[in-house]
Amino acid sequence: MPDGIRVGLELRDVRIALDGRELVAVDLTIAPGEVVTLMGPSGSGKSSLLGHICGTLPDAFDVSGQVVLDGASLDRLPPQDRHVGILFQDDLLFPHLSVGGNLAFALPASIKGRANRRERVEKALKSADMGGFADRDPATLSGGQRARVALMRVLLSEPCALLLDEPFSKLDSGLRDQIRTFVFDLARKNGLPTLMVTHDPEDGEAAGGRVIKLG
Template sequence: MPSGIKTGLELRDVRIGLDGRELVAVDLVIEPGEIVTLMGPSGSGKSSLLGHICGTLPDQFKVAGQVILDGQSLDGKAPQDRHVGILFQDDLLFPHLSVGGNLAFALSTNVRGKANRRARVEEALRSADLDGFADRDPATLSGGQRARIALMRVLLSEPCALLLDEPFSKLDSDLRGQIRSFVFNLCRKNGLPTLMVTHDPEDGIAAGGRVINLA
């Protein structure tokens, strides 16, 4: 997405339906660096909304409204052209790649040269307090380390907005607070408009932003 003024993520009267039933209706602007929490019971359309923003919602869903990111419509664009990152509850690290290989996978082809790409990976690891982990096997990492690597991989793809789909639900209570702070601080530092879907009210409290409850 071309550089320019960052205006955030706007959902203009977005409505998603399936089999004649409206699942979700949202009219929302998320400013750069703002974290908005979306809560609701299973089946309330939370994940469908994230899929629509990413461009991965199946065709059988009926959609109205517009998704605007930094002043540009995302409607009709392929997922890889939307510059929207998403973090799931499962870290989805590639088991056949090293930690460094997982991170390098996210780098744009515009980052040229082996040394340059390696430097970007090392910088990401340092920022996650995982200096020296590039050659590690992901299977040797703790849950918290895997969560940090997953986030850094998303950020290395240089998204203009971030979606969080129950990203902390599989972490134990002590680790959850630590990783939440790490994720939210980086969202704000990078000026990413962030939409988080969760069942845990504590996530919304920790995010410190607006909380929207779906029926």
Template sequence: MTTPQTKSGLELRDIAIRLQDRVLVDLDLVIAPGEIVTLMGPSGSGKSSLLGHICGTLPTAFEVQGTVRLNGRVLDGLAPQDRHVGILFQDDLLFPHLSVGGNLAFALPSSIKGKAARQAQIADALESAGMAGFADRDPATLSGGQRARVALMRVLLSEPGVLLLDEPFSKLDSGLRDQIRSFVFDLARQNGLPTLMVTHDPEDGQAANGRVIAL
């Protein structure tokens, strides 16, 4: 029997996504806590549509069948903010009007009360990213690699139950790509997050060192 404490991972049971009678996704998949699964396919193959369905942001023009469960909890029909799904995109999407610390504070759950407690969470996150003391920095002053690290820490501070990666390394130069990939994958495993990455780059799948599924 599944209890709220049980971490069974992400279950995509008999998922079929159609658009105008065209089947984009036909998938049955379970991703265990800490496992990284790579989904590969060309543009238009339905990779991002699947992520949108898991997040609860897929447009109503798509027809979907099947069930999505996260740690035993059915996500279908829930609002996006109630799903506890974390996602990283190819753009870091940091808020330009907020400091680095402000960006991270935006993700903190409301259960963390008090300024001191929230600042401590932010400081710990920055230290784990190798960016201690960066809380007051303007995101515009950060390097691409630093921005990518802040974006990941913001996702993790929201306490997601699953991590989705939507081509998050595609805009990084080759010198940074390996470093940031390792950073993301290591933290996903350390946090026991079932992780689904969509990409068109075979090197991403090789670096993840897990199952690779072609659409």
């Protein structure tokens, strides 16, 4: 990804179809730090669109259009070279690794040295109000703590864009507001163009940005 100029995430007339049936058609530019919400019922193509942006959509789908991030096309790049982070409704923490181990797993290989990597992890935990949690077992964390660790793991991979796939749907209502604020604030602070797919109108209201309805 080119350094310096941040243009955002562009979906240039992206169309996804399966077995001849068009699932989604989107033409959209998301600016750095902007959160755009994509709403629609199950089967409307929301998750398929995220998979296409990440480079994980199965070959069975027919796709046209372009995905462009900060001026560079992503369409022919493997997932690991796209610099796109994604947060799912399940936190997907590795049970065999400590909290710190989960975070260190996401650090780019360019960050060398055990002490340097540990410092990055500790800094991330402090920013999530979880200082001192590096050696904890993920199984001992609350739902909110797990959600925060999952987000910090995504951010430590240094993405240039953030995708949110129903990330709050499994949280109870009180916790949902807290984690929404945490995620959206960090997305804006880091200048990440963010695309969230959800079926919950309250997610879109909390994001405070554009809401696009599918299906």
